[in-house]
Amino acid sequence: MLGDRRFRRFFLGYATSLTGSSPAPVAMTFAVLDVDASPTALGLVFASGVVPTIVLLPVGGVLADRVSRRAVMVGADLVCAAAQFLFAVLVVTGTARLWELMVPAAVRGGAAAFYQPALSASVPDLVPVDRLQRANSFLAPAKSVPEVAGPALAGVLVAVGGSAAVLVIDGATYLLGAVFLAGVRVPARAATARRPSILVDLREGWDAFRSRRRLWTGIVRPALWNLTVVAPFLVLGPVVARESLGGAWAWGAISAAQGAGAVLGGLVLLRVRVRRPLVTIVLVQLLWVLPLGFLALRAPVPVVAVAAFAVGVSSSVFATLWRTAEQTHVPGDVLSRVTSYELLGAFALGPVGLAAAGPVAAVVGIGPVLWFAAACQVLTSAVLLLPDVRAVRLDGRSGEGVG
Numbered sequence: 001m002l003g004d005r006r007f008r009r010f011f012l013g014y015a016t017s018l019t020g021s022s023p024a025p026v027a028m029t030f031a032v033l034d035v036d037a038s039p040t041a042l043g044l045v046f047a048s049g050v051v052p053t054i055v056l057l058p059v060g061g062v063l064a065d066r067v068s069r070r071a072v073m074v075g076a077d078l079v080c081a082a083a084q085f086l087f088a089v090l091v092v093t094g095t096a097r098l099w100e101l102m103v104p105a106a107v108r109g110g111a112a113a114f115y116q117p118a119l120s121a122s123v124p125d126l127v128p129v130d131r132l133q134r135a136n137s138f139l140a141p142a143k144s145v146p147e148v149a150g151p152a153l154a155g156v157l158v159a160v161g162g163s164a165a166v167l168v169i170d171g172a173t174y175l176l177g178a179v180f181l182a183g184v185r186v187p188a189r190a191a192t193a194r195r196p197s198i199l200v201d202l203r204e205g206w207d208a209f210r211s212r213r214r215l216w217t218g219i220v221r222p223a224l225w226n227l228t229v230v231a232p233f234l235v236l237g238p239v240v241a242r243e244s245l246g247g248a249w250a251w252g253a254i255s256a257a258q259g260a261g262a263v264l265g266g267l268v269l270l271r272v273r274v275r276r277p278l279v280t281i282v283l284v285q286l287l288w289v290l291p292l293g294f295l296a297l298r299a300p301v302p303v304v305a306v307a308a309f310a311v312g313v314s315s316s317v318f319a320t321l322w323r324t325a326e327q328t329h330v331p332g333d334v335l336s337r338v339t340s341y342e343l344l345g346a347f348a349l350g351p352v353g354l355a356a357a358g359p360v361a362a363v364v365g366i367g368p369v370l371w372f373a374a375a376c377q378v379l380t381s382a383v384l385l386l387p388d389v390r391a392v393r394l395d396g397r398s399g400e401g402v403g
Helices: 005-021 024-035 039-066 069-093 098-126 129-161 163-182 198-210 213-245 248-271 277-296 301-329 332-347 350-364 366-385 387-391
Strands: none
Touching: 005 024, 005 069, 005 098, 005 129, 005 163, 024 039, 024 069, 024 098, 024 129, 024 163, 024 213, 024 248, 039 069, 039 098, 039 198, 039 213, 039 332, 039 350, 069 098, 069 163, 098 129, 098 301, 098 332, 129 163, 129 248, 129 301, 198 332, 213 248, 213 277, 213 332, 213 350, 213 366, 248 301, 277 301, 277 366, 301 332, 350 366
């Protein structure tokens, strides 16, 4: 794949911006906890980054189908760089209030609403359909490789030099990533004529999404998953690390293990051709029960890290297979918009979970919330009973694929 010059530059642009982003969540997490050491405060900052993404996703999809997807990604990288530099300045002053930390998080989240639909739809512009799984398998480790060393390094950097240095590095890598992406030349066939209005584009994208029943059926489970599983993990995991496991370095090590698992998952999918993507996704995501349960038990860092490694494998498998199925069966001229609606559905309930995890844990305790999250992961696997989920294939035999 990297022998193709256009895909290589695209890969480098994507990977470079993520190199700095991998340690950033650890730095941001403990910067927030230094201002307000409560799960509620952390959840509010996380939610402030997700809400703008959700609100702006349909607009991001329209823009990415109207203009150069490369230009959209470059612009989003530049905005993210500015947001991280602002976050670093606020941390350095030492006087930042919680709402001030929420502002750059919101700006960064808004930029993601434009970046993600453009990213997803760019891959079919660069590679033929029979190489989509392989291309997406390359992109999954591009995100995961930096996560192996990044979070662990972030734990050390935060402990030694503070969060601001990590945030400045993140901003700089966004800038470098934009430089690589600016050099990608997308074929002219990727361009589409301008529509008379945004509303027309939104309606057309919605019709394309709604008409593909297997696609929107598959979104219900990720929506519930982000609400009941991922949100408690993101909010309460760092709190457990801070209270019982040793602090920032512990959460950094756990996050690094998760990144290493994602690398392995991507490498496996370079070799293994999967025929039933949704069935595979549901089965591997059962691994989320492990880190949730071990965090609830306050298990030692190495035990939680091994469980996080397994979760990393499942995350890489999910990202690669879902995106490949979508890119294979959705027309390119509406792909960004369909992706935006898919992401909107998947993340719509995330802010609720992020904002609620802390207050609920304050009432019933962190352990019960984590156990509830583990139980929800098991219960949502019942989606395998749906024929539409079992029928989706990548070998052409299902007729409509995710349609």
